[in-house]
Amino acid sequence: MNKPRHHLLSVLVENKAGVLARVASLFARRGYNIFSLAVAPTDDARFSRISIVVDVESSPLEQVIAQLDKLINVVQISELHPAEAREAELLLVTVSVDADRRAQVIQLAGVFGASVIDVGIDALTVMLAGQPTALDDFENVIASYGIVELQRTGRVALPRLGASRGTSVAGLSAVAN
Amino acid sequence: MQLTGAQALVKSLETQGVEVMFGLPGGAILPVYDPIIDSSIRHILARHEQGAGHMAEGYAHVTGRPGVAIVTSGPGATNIVTSLCDAYMDSIPIVVITGQVATAAIGTDAFQEADITGITMGVTKHNWLVTNAADIPRIVAEAFHVATTGRPGPVLVDVPKDVSLQMMEWYWPDSLDMPGYRPPSKPEPALIADAAELILAARRPVIYAGGGVIKSSGSPALARLAELTGIPVVTTLMARGALPDSHPLCLGMPGMHGNYTAVTAMQQADLLIALGSRFDDRVTGKVSAFAPHAKVIHVDIDKAEIGKVRRPEVGIVADARLATEALISALEPRTVTGELRSDRLEDWMGQLRRWQERFPLAYDSPAESEASGASGRLPLLKPQFVIETLRASTPDDTILVSGVGQHQMWASQHWRFEHPNSWVNSGGLGTMGFSVPAAIGAKVGRPDAMVWAVDGDGCFQMTAQELVTASAERIPVKVAILNNAYLGMVRQWQHMFYEERYSEVYLSADLPDYVGWAESMGCVGLKVETPEEVGPAIEKANQIDDRPVVIDFRTDSMEQVYPMVPAGASNDDIVVHPSQASRLAAS
Structure with missing residues (x-):
């Protein structure tokens, strides 16, 4: 089995001004590539969670984690293996459609469990939330209809229930609160 | 007790035990300078903010306590970025306070506004923008904690002018809430046990001691470990003095300009015990060819250093002193x-002794230079001779400070270091102009010790104005300029690697007039041109204790630093002094 090129790091940070800039500037100056990044506050307003998909061909993952852990505002870093995590991502796509193809696109969206969230004279905007691989498949299929614009959020993830709570690779095993 | 933010800032620094700070006022930091008048903290007025930063570094280098600098916003803040980066590369604890434009003006391109927290994100261990005067005591406490614990480093606290003027109720935090900051200290016992087994099995081991030994006050433990195991020690540029040069197990400096024995011992070693060192490119040369037979035990307090350059057999994230003591306990x-x-x-020791005998540090006497075809030139001073004479003429505990370039390498090679914290230089960043201000900071931190700066003429011209600070503040540092009229190290590379095409490296020995310049800055200025004058001039300088002294030593511009491992080459391809080259071929 090939080693995966991308790794998902779930990074718990203090919810303070400038923390995202610190993380992003660390990646930039150390030459690490970010494949995708999503950030939002957690249920505890003191902390935010940054989900970073790292391109590990640019440098060894352990070095990325060790450098990230040196940031004072980074509280905990977990590496989430796909097999032990529930990953999700959101996709919005605007597709150009004429009268003939409008029904086809709506039907296709239904097959993937996507919903139509905007309807124009010659275009539809469709939203799909789900596993990143499902989004990849949908994107490939819908591309043939002519994509006007497409936006994905980058993936977020939590450990699978019943699996270990992710691999805490740096920081506290649990945040005291 | 109600205080302004500015008063709270000064009181916080006093509470932290700050005795001295180096700075230069300006508009945005004005409110903070007012309570400084009434403070117990001595303020030393630098002539340039970079100087203030290097003074804080010099102070921290020799005392082990954090140096403090305070400057204004905009250009004041950007001028100290070089010092921050220097301290970051060499893990020097300094706390820099910057003024900032008022909160409402931030982001408007206001007069003297610079996004200094953004600019210094990559060259500080952490930085803070204060948005509320009530946060000041907590942030100052956090800043000192971060600067001085774990791997030490520079921090910056940016204080907008309106925050300095806000009123707050004084407090001092009982504890710090920093859930993301957990500096390691003690080594993992199982890893110490693994390391001990490697040490016992090794037959060609070398201890590779770095700056972390000095920063952790680990020198006594290092000596005990070396003596217990009989293992020889190389001391890197940042660790000169960690083990006395006079110690029989001390091999001296490794690396690009290290001595043959130190370099080759590492190349031939079957075990490297890296203590607080980071496999810097100036030590390893070509990494893939570095110490090819060696297993590696790597102790560093920064986890990110373990495996960054060389994957160790045993990696120990810990304070260098604590790890060394644990190794001693495991091995005793x-x-x-x-x-x-x-x-x-x-x-192994027999082999090392033979190398030491065959390849000592060497340089031609002036007579030999002339005999080898350089006749017609004035008999110029050999820079190495000046340093050796200086060492022989100064007290054992003299603090030596250097700039960056050939003179720095000669100082590290030819000085005899006997104590930790007695050598102050810019290792990682290689900051020309470091020595004069760093020497001033060192003398402020250790007024009891004699402080000599060995500087190059190129370096001296970058920050010499701080001698005005030294004269005004009665800080009697002594500066030996090794004046070879060139940017010598650049010239050496052009000599060796650019077919002697000397592009923009000539500076002139007489422009500026160093003696006149020194005198104009309130120093005693001396000029030395012959070997006979060297000793008496140093003796004269040593007698002067009420003002700085500058000696302009006219040195031989043809002199190269040997040995040298060319950049990017394997350490096996070390170039020794020409007089030893035939021995190298024979060995």
């Missing part, structure tokens, strides 16, 4: 079993 019982018998390294 093994003396009873005979596993640490002193003769087990006999062959």
Whole structure:
């Protein structure tokens, strides 16, 4: 089995001004590539969670984690293996459609469990939330209809229930609160 | 007690035990300078903010306590970025306070506005923008904690002018809430046990001591470990003095301009015990060819250093002193079993001694230079001779400070370091102009010790104005300029690698007039041109204790730093002094 090129790091940070800039500037100056990044506050307003998909061909993952852990505002870093995590991502796509193809696109969206969230004279905007691989498949299929614009959020993830709570690779095993 | 933010800032620094700060006022920091008048903290007025930063570094280098600098917003803040980066590369604890434009003006391109927290994100261990005067005591406490614990480093606290003027109720935090900051300290016992086994099995081991030994006050432990195991020690540029040069197990400096024995011992080693060192490119040369037979034990307090350059067999994230002491405890019982018998390294030590005899540090006497075809030139001073004479003429505990370039390498090679914290230089960043301000900071931190700066003429011209600070503040530092009229190290590379095409490296020995310049800055200025004058001039300088002294030593511009490992080459391809080259071919 090939080693995966991308790794998902779930990074718990203090919810303070400038923390995202610190993380992003660390990646930039150390030459690490970010494949995708999503950030939002957690249920505890003191902390935010940054989900970073790292391109590990640019440098060894352990070095990325060790450098990230040196940031004072980074509280905990977990590496989430796909097999032990529930990953999700959101996709919005605007597709150009004429009268003939409008029904086809709506039907296709239904097959993937996507919903139509905007309807124009010659275009539809469709939203799909789900596993990143499902989004990849949908994107490939819908591309043939002519994509006007497409936006994905980058993936977020939590450990699978019943699996270990992710691999805490740096920081506290649990945040005291 | 109600205080302004500015008063709270000064009181916080006093509470932290700050005795001295180096700075230069300006608009945005004005409110903070007012309570400084009434403070117990001595303020030393630098002539340039970079100077203030290097003074804080010099102070921290020799005292082990954090240096403090305070400057204004905009250009004041950007001028100190070089000092921050220097301190970041060499893990020097300094706390820099910057003024900032008022909160409402931030982001408007206001007069003297610079996004200094953004600019310094990559060259500080952490930085803070204060948005509320009530946060000041907590942030100052956090800043000192971060600067001085774990791997030490620079921090910056940016204080907008309106925050300095806000009122707040004074407090001092009982504890710090920093859930993301957990500096390691003690080594993992299982890893110490693994390391001990590697040490016992090794037959060609070398201890590779770095700056972390000095920063952790680990020198006594290092000496004990070396003596217990009989293992020789190389001391990197940042660790000169960590083990006395006079110690029989001290091999001196490794690396690009290290001595043959230190470099080659690492290349031939079967075990490297890296203590607080980071496998810097100036030490390893070509990494893939570095110490090819060696297993590696790597102790560093920064986890990110373990495996960054070289993957160790045993990586220990810990304070260098604590790890060294743990190794001693693990190994001491093994003396009873005979596993640490002193003769087990006999062959290795014999080899090292033969290298030391065949390839000592060498330079031509002036007479030899002339005999080898350079006749017609004035008999110029050899820079190495000046340093050796300086060492012989100064007290054992003299603090030596250097800039960056050839003179720095000669200083590190030819000085005899006997104590930790007695050598102050810019290792990682290689900041020309470091020595004069750093020497001033060192003398402020250690007024009891004699402080000599060995500087190059190129370096001296970058920050010499701080001698005005030294004269005004009665800080009697002494500066030996090795004046070879060139940017010498650049010239050396052009000599060796650019077919002697000397592009933009000539500076002139007489422009500026160093003696006149020194005198104009309130120093005693002396000029030395012959070997006979060297000793008397140094003696004269040593007698002067009420003002700075500058000696302009006219040195030979043809002199190169040997040995040298060319950049990117393997350490096996070390170039020794020409007089030893035939021995190298024969060995």
